[in-house]
Amino acid sequence: MLDKLLKIDRRIIFSIIGIVVIIAILFPMGLVVHVSEPVEKIYREIESLSPDSYVFLSFDYDPASMAELDPLALAVIRHCFRKDLKIVSLGLWPQGVLLGQANLEIAAEEYGKEYGIDFANLGYKTGGIVVISGISTNLRDIFPQDYIGNNVDSLPMLDGINNLDPFKLIITFSAGDPGVRHWVMIAQARYGKKIGLGSTAVQAPAFYPYLQANQLVGLAGGMKGAAEYEQLIKIPGLATAGMDAQSLAHLVIVLFIIFGNVIFLLKKRSSSS
Amino acid sequence: MKRQIPLLITFIVGIVMVVQYFIPRQPFAGLFDTFNQWFLIIAVFALILGLMNLVRLHVQKLRRMKGGWGYSIILLCGLVGTIFTGALWGIGTGSPFNYVFVNIQQPMGATMFALLAFFIASASFRAFRARNLDATLLLVAAVLVMIGRVTIGALIWNKLPHIAEWIMSYPNMAGQRAIMIGIALGTVSYSLRVILGIERTYLGGE
Numbered sequence: 350m351l352d353k354l355l356k357i358d359r360r361i362i363f364s365i366i367g368i369v370v371i372i373a374i375l376f377p378m379g380l381v382v383h384v385s386e387p388v389e390k391i392y393r394e395i396e397s398l399s400p401d402s403y404v405f406l407s408f409d410y411d412p413a414s415m416a417e418l419d420p421l422a423l424a425v426i427r428h429c430f431r432k433d434l435k436i437v438s439l440g441l442w443p444q445g446v447l448l449g450q451a452n453l454e455i456a457a458e459e460y461g462k463e464y465g466i467d468f469a470n471l472g473y474k475t476g477g478i479v480v481i482s483g484i485s486t487n488l489r490d491i492f493p494q495d496y497i498g499n500n501v502d503s504l505p506m507l508d509g510i511n512n513l514d515p516f517k518l519i520i521t522f523s524a525g526d527p528g529v530r531h532w533v534m535i536a537q538a539r540y541g542k543k544i545g546l547g548s549t550a551v552q553a554p555a556f557y558p559y560l561q562a563n564q565l566v567g568l569a570g571g572m573k574g575a576a577e578y579e580q581l582i583k584i585p586g587l588a589t590a591g592m593d594a595q596s597l598a599h600l601v602i603v604l605f606i607i608f609g610n611v612i613f614l615l616k617k618r619s620s621s622s
Numbered sequence: 623m624k625r626q627i628p629l630l631i632t633f634i635v636g637i638v639m640v641v642q643y644f645i646p647r648q649p650f651a652g653l654f655d656t657f658n659q660w661f662l663i664i665a666v667f668a669l670i671l672g673l674m675n676l677v678r679l680h681v682q683k684l685r686r687m688k689g690g691w692g693y694s695i696i697l698l699c700g701l702v703g704t705i706f707t708g709a710l711w712g713i714g715t716g717s718p719f720n721y722v723f724v725n726i727q728q729p730m731g732a733t734m735f736a737l738l739a740f741f742i743a744s745a746s747f748r749a750f751r752a753r754n755l756d757a758t759l760l761l762v763a764a765v766l767v768m769i770g771r772v773t774i775g776a777l778i779w780n781k782l783p784h785i786a787e788w789i790m791s792y793p794n795m796a797g798q799r800a801i802m803i804g805i806a807l808g809t810v811s812y813s814l815r816v817i818l819g820i821e822r823t824y825l826g827g828e
Contacts, residue, residue, distance in 0.1 A: 380777060381776065381777075385787055412729075412731025414735065444731075479665075483658050483659075490659070497713065595772055597774065599772045600772075602743045603769055
């Protein structure tokens with residue numbers, strides 16, 4: 350009997366997870382999101398910037414991690430536009446460019462912002478750490494054109510912007526390498542720039558040392574981090590909507606772990622006796 | 623000569639890159655910029671090489687009608703299709719490339735990753751066992767973080783989010799920092815071996 354329970358068909362587990370997630374999406378519980386300090390730090394950093402300050406956003410993720418990072422990117426962009434900050438972006442991952450651009454356009458429409466005047470997207474260049482190193486000293490050498498081939502000299506907001514010096518804050522939405530590690534290594538350690546991190550939940554624990562050493566001004570991990578940020582800017586979005594499903598899925602996984610261990614211990618006891 | 627010249631180039635470039643970090647003045651700063659630009663150019667050729675390898679592999683698979691050859695047709699069509707749409711009409715909003723990206727690549731990528739939740743549930747049920755003290759500690763920490771990091775955690779017990787944050791900020795951070803220091807020391811020693819020509823496997827092995 351115990352053996353049977355331990356070898357439960359995985360399709361049953363898949364079905365339970367599927368049903369729980371669907372129910373949570375169809376019938377939201379509206380659970381309250383607890384805002385953690387690392388997320389609040391990013392919010393406070395953006396709040397402290399004066400209008401027309403320049404912020405650099407790096408979209409270093411792809412569709413596989415968009416469920417976690419897209420809501421956070423959109424929330425941060427909304428916050429920046431609400432504060433009338435100027436955004437320049439790029440992607441260290443090729444697909445990040447279009448994902449970021451889609452979010453920039455959504456927020457730009459909401460806040461009446463214009464491409465080339467309030468925000469610009471430089472696009473993708475292969476090279477990761479070398480791209481960061483290059484734009485730290487000469488942005489136009491690395492990106493003579495934006496993501497759709499416009500000459501960067503034709504974008505009014507980039508007048509006199511030749512490197513990372515004018516940027517008060519850099520935020521990377523990072524799902525792996527190249528990403529936050531390289532921003533910290535070059536832009537923070539070498540040029541003293543402030544870096545904020547939006548990361549996938551699975552890699553967030555790896556960057557707590559950077560946070561504690563003040564090499565990151567803040568950290569928002571996974572969909573939970575995005576939901577916290579949405580709560581801070583008081584615009585609930587996809588992350589807030591997804592938190593119920595994620596909460597219940599986590600709860601079910603924990604119940605499975607406990608169930609598996611109870612059976613394991615019972616089996617161990619019965620075999621030893 | 624076939625080995626000496628690459629070793630000499632590696633030594634000179636490696637030393638210049640190390641020196642420019644500590645002395646960011648001319649001529650090192652200029653050399654650093656030049657090397658960066660060369661790297662970007664070489665990286666583009668590496669992309670082209672990767673693309674050619676991918677095409678060759680799948681064309682061979684098609685020729686020999688190996689198992690899963692149907693997927694190779696889809697891959698090659700997708701590859702050619704996206705390259706042409708991107709090259710002809712650009713990648714801006716409303717372009718065919720963007721349409722393909724938003725309506726095909728995005729949902730497919732997101733779906734693949736979403737499947738992970740199902741496999742994690744199954745794997746954690748089967749593999750996460752309190753077999754000894756170390757495994758039990760890991761298990762308890764994982765359960766507390768998993769529950770404490772989601773909204774339902776506070777509903778179960780309002781201290782759970784704080785406990786999860788404490789685990790992340792102290793025990794987790796200490797472990798991660800130890801790993802990071804280990805990796806950094808390993809990277810420094812490996813880099814020195816490469817620069818000094820002791821480590822030569824990157825040349826094709828000896």
